[in-house]
Amino acid sequence: MGEAPAFCYENPLKEFANGNTLKSKSAETAIVTGSKKYVIEGSDGKSTSLGVRIYDESTAQWVHPVVLGTKPRACKGHLAVLLNEDRILIIKKGASPDDCLWFLELDTQYVRDQKTMHGGNTEVVAWSKGVRGDAEMPIVISGPSGVGKGTLINKLMKEYPSMFGFSVSHTTRAPRVKEEDGVHYHFTEKSVMEKEIKDGKFLEYASVHGNLYGTSIEAVEVVADEGKRCILDIDVQGARSVRQSPVEAIFIFIRPPSMEELERRLRARGTETEAQISKRLRNAEAELEQGISSGLFDHILYNDELEDCYQRLKEVLGLDGNVGAAPNPVSRGFDLPVVHSASELDNQIIIDCGTQELEKASKNRIVLDVSRLRGGAPGHTRGLDLYAVNSFSDELKEVR
Numbered sequence: 001m002g003e004a005p006a007f008c009y010e011n012p013l014k015e016f017a018n019g020n021t022l023k024s025k026s027a028e029t030a031i032v033t034g035s036k037k038y039v040i041e042g043s044d045g046k047s048t049s050l051g052v053r054i055y056d057e058s059t060a061q062w063v064h065p066v067v068l069g070t071k072p073r074a075c076k077g078h079l080a081v082l083l084n085e086d087r088i089l090i091i092k093k094g095a096s097p098d099d100c101l102w103f104l105e106l107d108t109q110y111v112r113d114q115k116t117m118h119g120g121n122t123e124v125v126a127w128s129k130g131v132r133g134d135a136e137m138p139i140v141i142s143g144p145s146g147v148g149k150g151t152l153i154n155k156l157m158k159e160y161p162s163m164f165g166f167s168v169s170h171t172t173r174a175p176r177v178k179e180e181d182g183v184h185y186h187f188t189e190k191s192v193m194e195k196e197i198k199d200g201k202f203l204e205y206a207s208v209h210g211n212l213y214g215t216s217i218e219a220v221e222v223v224a225d226e227g228k229r230c231i232l233d234i235d236v237q238g239a240r241s242v243r244q245s246p247v248e249a250i251f252i253f254i255r256p257p258s259m260e261e262l263e264r265r266l267r268a269r270g271t272e273t274e275a276q277i278s279k280r281l282r283n284a285e286a287e288l289e290q291g292i293s294s295g296l297f298d299h300i301l302y303n304d305e306l307e308d309c310y311q312r313l314k315e316v317l318g319l320d321g322n323v324g325a326a327p328n329p330v331s332r333g334f335d336l337p338v339v340h341s342a343s344e345l346d347n348q349i350i351i352d353c354g355t356q357e358l359e360k361a362s363k364n365r366i367v368l369d370v371s372r373l374r375g376g377a378p379g380h381t382r383g384l385d386l387y388a389v390n391s392f393s394d395e396l397k398e399v400r
């Protein structure tokens with residue numbers, strides 16, 4: 001069994017070349033990989049979230065990296081374990097059940113892409129929250145304005161309220177009559193949304209019909225955490241971005257029977273001005289072209305007769321009329337007692353908790369299986385399995 005290369009908060013202070021030390025009082029940990037030491041700052045009583053700094057031995061410099069993603073709230077201490085040389089698993093001490101497992105990504109594809117976006121020489125790391133179990137693949141629905149995406153999605157959500165959840169996008173366009181902030185969209189100022197995009201809070205975004213639209217990572221994760229399958233109503237540019245992201249999804253394009261019918265539906269809806277309708281119809285030509293011929297979409301559905309199209313949608317989603325109970329929420333947590341140490345063997349993190357006494361320690365051994373990790377920054381990291389080791393027998397039983 002190989003000990004994980006983690007310096008736990010109980011370990012002696014570690015002196016660094018330029019005099020910086022790990023602050024034992026504020027419960028810092030350090031992980032070494034290559035020439036870099038990643039220090040995860042603990043709680044100094046002032047900061048509200050866990051900070052990160054890097055000591056680069058090759059330059060003998062401390063660096064404050066660009067930290068992307070939602071940062072974990074500060075805690076009384078934590079344990080850090082390096083996984084696959086590209087991410088650090090953080091187990092927070094005394095945190096609430098749904099807040100104790102986090103990943104700091106150091107060298108994943110997402111982090112490498114972000115480094116390139118920041119000019120190549122900037123240090124970038126990204127936080128991703130760890131969630132037990134898997135979420136069902138999100139569903140991306142695209143198609144020109146007025147084709148009936150919203151109508152189809154509403155029907156699906158009404159028939160299967162516990163199975164599907166809608167990803168509430170951000171937009172800079174003005175609300176329509178009857179549209180509610182936080183329900184249909186998060187209606188946002190352009191400058192605010194641009195800042196949040198820069199901070200890495202969006203899975204995708206695009207300029208559509210002259211306004212900015214985007215799917216925040218949280219919008220998708222909130223639905224997945226409820227144990228529901230997430231539906232995204234986004235344009236073709238957004239669908240392409242999701243395709244290129246680590247998120248695995250099913251991509252569906254809705255097309256109208258004709259441009260004349262599309263125009264009729266848009267006018268009949270009565271929500272746009274004449275100028276807006278013209279713009280949407282012009283854009284529809286390009287969207288149809290891209291939607292049908294790009295190979296981006298897994299399914300292309302004609303929305304001629306609404307009921308027929310809806311049945312077809314249900315078929316491609318595997319809804320044959322026999323829908324069982326809603327899936328269990330995947331974010332069920334566990335109570336992590338006082339953490340003492342962790343070691344890693346074949347993607348199993350063995351966590352010894354509580355007392356140092358051998359007999360009791362063995363009763364407080366938890367195994368975290370990280371062999372099936374999925375997702376990751378900019379979203380949550382899923383596929384974590386957790387077991388308690390049953391006393392000395394080494395028999396594993398899942399922690400419920």
Ligand SMILES: Nc1nc2c(ncn2[C@@H]2O[C@H](COP(=O)(O)OP(=O)(O)O)[C@@H](O)[C@H]2O)c(=O)[nH]1
Nearest residue numbers: 145146169205206208213214215233234235238
């Ligand atoms: N890329 C992207 N497109 C979005 C998002 N939310 C909505 N859209 C797309 O923006 C377009 C305009 O949406 P909206 O203003 O609600 O008009 P409607 O489609 O005519 O009802 C549609 O093609 C939506 O699919 C988003 O978060 N990202």
Ligand SMILES: Nc1ncnc2c1ncn2[C@@H]1O[C@H](COP(=O)(O)OP(=O)(O)O)[C@@H](O)[C@H]1O
Nearest residue numbers: 145146147148149150151265269303304305306
């Ligand atoms: N198959 C259909 N046949 C006739 N009208 C439809 C059909 N599907 C949707 N509509 C109507 O077309 C209009 C636009 O639909 P909507 O769902 O708002 O489109 P989108 O969300 O794609 O912009 C709405 O008034 C809706 O009731």
